[in-house]
Amino acid sequence: MSISDLSFLPSAQGPSVRAVRDQFHGDLLEVSMGPQHPSTHGVFRMVATLDGELIVKLKPVFGYLHRNHEKIAENTTYLGSMPYTDRLDYLCSMSTNWAYALAVEKLAGQSVPDRAQYLRIIMAELTRLVNHACLVGFLFNDLGTSFTPLLYAFREREKIIDLFESLSGSRMMCNYQRFGGCRIDPTPEWLKAASTLVDNFPRFLDEYETMLTGNEIMLARTQGIGRLDPKHAINAGITGPVLRACGVDYDVRKVDGYGFYPRFNFRVPLGAHGDTYDRYMMRILEMRESVKILQQAFKELPEGPIMDPKAKIRGFRPKAGEAYGRLEGPKGELGFYLISDGSPNPYRYRVRPPSLINLTLLEEMCLGHTIADSVVILGSIDIVLGEVDR
Amino acid sequence: MSDAPSSPSAPAVGAGAPGYTPFPAAGNISDADREDLRRHGVLMTSFEELYNWGRSNSIWPLQFGLACCAIEMIAAATARFDIARFGAEIFRPSPRQADLMIVSGTVTKKMAPLVVRLWNQMPEPKYCIAMGACAISGGPFKQGYNVLKGIDRFIPVDIYIPGCPPRPEALLNGLIQLQQKIKGEKLTGPDAARFTRADKPSEFPIPDYGAHDLEPTKNTTVWSPPSPPAKV
Amino acid sequence: METVEQIRDRLLARFPAAKITLVTNPGAAAEHSLLFDAASARELALFLRDDSALALDYCSNATGVDWPDKEITDVVKTTVPDPAGGAPKIIEQKSTRMQPGCLEAVYHLYSMAKKNGPVVIRLRTVNRTDQVTLPSLTPVWRSCDFQEREIFDLYGIIFEGHPDLRRLLMWDEFKDHPMRKDYVEPDDYEWEPTAHGTVLERAKAHQPAAPAKEAKP
Numbered sequence: 035m036s037i038s039d040l041s042f043l044p045s046a047q048g049p050s051v052r053a054v055r056d057q058f059h060g061d062l063l064e065v066s067m068g069p070q071h072p073s074t075h076g077v078f079r080m081v082a083t084l085d086g087e088l089i090v091k092l093k094p095v096f097g098y099l100h101r102n103h104e105k106i107a108e109n110t111t112y113l114g115s116m117p118y119t120d121r122l123d124y125l126c127s128m129s130t131n132w133a134y135a136l137a138v139e140k141l142a143g144q145s146v147p148d149r150a151q152y153l154r155i156i157m158a159e160l161t162r163l164v165n166h167a168c169l170v171g172f173l174f175n176d177l178g179t180s181f182t183p184l185l186y187a188f189r190e191r192e193k194i195i196d197l198f199e200s201l202s203g204s205r206m207m208c209n210y211q212r213f214g215g216c217r218i219d220p221t222p223e224w225l226k227a228a229s230t231l232v233d234n235f236p237r238f239l240d241e242y243e244t245m246l247t248g249n250e251i252m253l254a255r256t257q258g259i260g261r262l263d264p265k266h267a268i269n270a271g272i273t274g275p276v277l278r279a280c281g282v283d284y285d286v287r288k289v290d291g292y293g294f295y296p297r298f299n300f301r302v303p304l305g306a307h308g309d310t311y312d313r314y315m316m317r318i319l320e321m322r323e324s325v326k327i328l329q330q331a332f333k334e335l336p337e338g339p340i341m342d343p344k345a346k347i348r349g350f351r352p353k354a355g356e357a358y359g360r361l362e363g364p365k366g367e368l369g370f371y372l373i374s375d376g377s378p379n380p381y382r383y384r385v386r387p388p389s390l391i392n393l394t395l396l397e398e399m400c401l402g403h404t405i406a407d408s409v410v411i412l413g414s415i416d417i418v419l420g421e422v423d424r
Numbered sequence: 425m426s427d428a429p430s431s432p433s434a435p436a437v438g439a440g441a442p443g444y445t446p447f448p449a450a451g452n453i454s455d456a457d458r459e460d461l462r463r464h465g466v467l468m469t470s471f472e473e474l475y476n477w478g479r480s481n482s483i484w485p486l487q488f489g490l491a492c493c494a495i496e497m498i499a500a501a502t503a504r505f506d507i508a509r510f511g512a513e514i515f516r517p518s519p520r521q522a523d524l525m526i527v528s529g530t531v532t533k534k535m536a537p538l539v540v541r542l543w544n545q546m547p548e549p550k551y552c553i554a555m556g557a558c559a560i561s562g563g564p565f566k567q568g569y570n571v572l573k574g575i576d577r578f579i580p581v582d583i584y585i586p587g588c589p590p591r592p593e594a595l596l597n598g599l600i601q602l603q604q605k606i607k608g609e610k611l612t613g614p615d616a617a618r619f620t621r622a623d624k625p626s627e628f629p630i631p632d633y634g635a636h637d638l639e640p641t642k643n644t645t646v647w648s649p650p651s652p653p654a655k656v
Numbered sequence: 657m658e659t660v661e662q663i664r665d666r667l668l669a670r671f672p673a674a675k676i677t678l679v680t681n682p683g684a685a686a687e688h689s690l691l692f693d694a695a696s697a698r699e700l701a702l703f704l705r706d707d708s709a710l711a712l713d714y715c716s717n718a719t720g721v722d723w724p725d726k727e728i729t730d731v732v733k734t735t736v737p738d739p740a741g742g743a744p745k746i747i748e749q750k751s752t753r754m755q756p757g758c759l760e761a762v763y764h765l766y767s768m769a770k771k772n773g774p775v776v777i778r779l780r781t782v783n784r785t786d787q788v789t790l791p792s793l794t795p796v797w798r799s800c801d802f803q804e805r806e807i808f809d810l811y812g813i814i815f816e817g818h819p820d821l822r823r824l825l826m827w828d829e830f831k832d833h834p835m836r837k838d839y840v841e842p843d844d845y846e847w848e849p850t851a852h853g854t855v856l857e858r859a860k861a862h863q864p865a866a867p868a869k870e871a872k873p
Contacts, residue, residue, distance in 0.1 A: 355683015
């Protein structure tokens with residue numbers, strides 16, 4: 035009887051997973067959870083090597099949605115790239131627009147009027163509500179509840195994107211932010227409708243939590259699954275709710291204080307264990323904090339212009355230089371790195387995708403768990419392939 | 425029930441189109457008599473009509489969302505827009521059990537061989553809807569080294585739904601048009617549907633990953649570049 | 657947090673053999689960066705991460721940039737006195753030289769422990785053709801794992817010490833590095849309804865020559 039080590043993988047969590055082939059253990063099975071799969075959240079492929087049902091190796095494969103956004107941006111003006119940023123993270127177009135506008139305003143030294151800052155925060159937090167509600171719905175899809183929580187989440191999403199549509203003209207691809215402000219001023223009726231929606235949102239959250247949070251099956255399938263160590267998470271560049279679930283207090287809204295976030299009174303929820311259950315609870319708690327921010331914003335929204343009068347729209351040529359602008363998107367730290375050479379098109383345009391970098395430790399999180407758990411872990415990381423592959 | 429195809433005077437058109445009668449005349453019975461019989465609870469139709477009606481009202485799409493249009497496809501399946509009214513709420517994860525592939529989102533060159541492979545794995549009768557500008561022609565990402573300029577380069581597309589992304593109502597409209605197309609399909613005769621004919625291929629060669637591009641870049645039996653409009 | 661100049665001085669004091677240059681950022685953002693040489697980049701990065709004052713434990717962004725070879729024209733103006741006694745003439749001498757291009761990797765570092773940043777560091781290759789290796793900073797910050805693979809895929813920089821350097825976004829058989837400035841896309845614009853510029857030329861090349869006008873019957 036000969037024992038040959040097929041792979042010895044040091045795992046971040048401690049004891050390593052050894053895969054051996056001998057007469058007692060069977061062969062390892064390599065499964066491609068291919069790009070067309072009901073639960074890979076888009077065209078994402080995982081090549082998993084299984085010992086029975088346990089994962090011993092997991093390699094993600096990207097690029098099935100690589101639409102060369104960065105190359106197109108080098109041939110397009112700065113403003114012309116704004117609709118493309120909608121299509122990066124297609125669930126959260128308002129906050130991706132803001133991240134790009136933030137980076138360009140940093141590059142050009144452009145200031146933004148007060149009302150526009152408040153409007154941006156309103157749109158970003160509404161987007162956070164949409165994203166987190168849909169994420170919880172998709173996560174429960176992966177857990178096997180087929181469609182019901184997703185239908186509840188999409189009901190709320192439809193209400194919010196109806197607001198976006200009446201404001202910006204499009205449900206998903208809003209193209210709302212501009213360099214120096216926002217595109218359209220909401221009417222008082224819009225503000226009233228949005229404010230009413232936000233005031234009713236905690237009732238939806240209570241309904242959602244009653245159904246989901248204490249559910250036995252959900253607890254059994256998510257607690258202790260996919261633990262992430264905070265030191266490894268920091269080193270791997272994980273950001274967003276996934277990082278905060280490990281207990282690391284890093285929220286770019288508090289650290290950088292971009293926009294007018296320092297004026298708002300909100301807490302940052304932190305997890306204790308770094309497992310899938312904590313990541314789920316992060317989203318629920320962040321939705322509650324977003325409601326608080328929105329209520330404050332609607333109360334304090336000042337009158338005034340929504341666009342800086344000195345902002346140049348036509349013939350926008352920022353001076354040569356570079357800038358890295360980042361914000362706390364619903365999925366993590368979303369950053370744009372721009373190098374300008376004085377021409378109307380950027381010389382280098384780079385998106386820092388939170389979804390791609392949050393996948394760095396996917397293998398470590400999934401080792402030793404079953405393949406069914408890997409689906410749940412992937413769901414809790416919250417990826418959108420438009421952002422991963424750009 | 426008569427097996428004869430519809431009479432030549434009443435061409436088989438899909439439901440909802442002008443000139444469509446619910447019970448196409450078959451044999452010598454006029455439509456007025458047929459309507460009369462129906463009121464008495466007797467249904468007279470043709471086998472083809474019944475078969476097409478059954479197929480079109482229970483289309484099972486393949487769960488195949490590529491990009492942003494996939495979110496609108498999921499929204500079409502949710503309670504507000506409700507694709508279940510049309511019998512199409514069962515999105516099958518396996519291509520073996522699906523009969524509609526809604527290509528929703530940008531098809532990249534890396535993904536194109538897999539789309540063709542999935543198409544080949546679907547059993548006939550099968551249909552393809554190209555949803556969104558990217559699936560029709562590459563869309564906003566047309567200048568792309570990795571973007572396939574339209575999925576119809578490799579597989580035959582039945583319905584094109586423009587939009588970026590098209591609203592869920594637009595997807596439902598496209599689905600209704602597909603249903604009309606299916607209802608108008610003939611099972612016999614010179615212009616019978618593709619799946620009844622042995623000479624029409626239902627599997628297409630899968631392109632390979634080349635050093636610079638896919639090989640071949642397009643399937644010339646399925647698609648040829650349209651000629652530019654003549655100068656006026 | 658220390659300024660970029662202070663960080664540079666401290667690094668030079670600690671690693672006197674390293675070559676560190678300050679690259680100023682002329683724009684409004686004023687994010688100046690430090691250019692490291694490839695030989696000492698790894699130990700400098702480890703110092704930046706483990707230093708108690710800086711604690712740059714989080715690498716937010718790793719990017720590739722392509723600087724192609726640039727033709728620079730030097731104009732030298734010399735004043736030549738007029739032998740006839742009139743006004744002195746100014747003669748311009750133009751000489752062109754090729755400034756060799758390079759590929760560059762830019763890293764944005766933040767500190768999660770101290771909640772400050774960014775510190776921007778750059779690494780440049782020797783040229784764009786054959787000497788395109790740089791040390792990988794993945795052993796220092798794991799977040800560079802996928803990002804360096806993407807830089808390898810799209811720009812062609814080979815990172816030494818990377819645990820798994822292969823293409824990320826394009827398929828493995830792909831040969832080019834698409835984000836380079838001199839990349840030519842494959843030609844599949846057989847017909848474009850609103851073509852313009854270079855795409856129009858390429859689309860025209862595919863169309864057959866216009867047939868002669870036929871007489872109407």
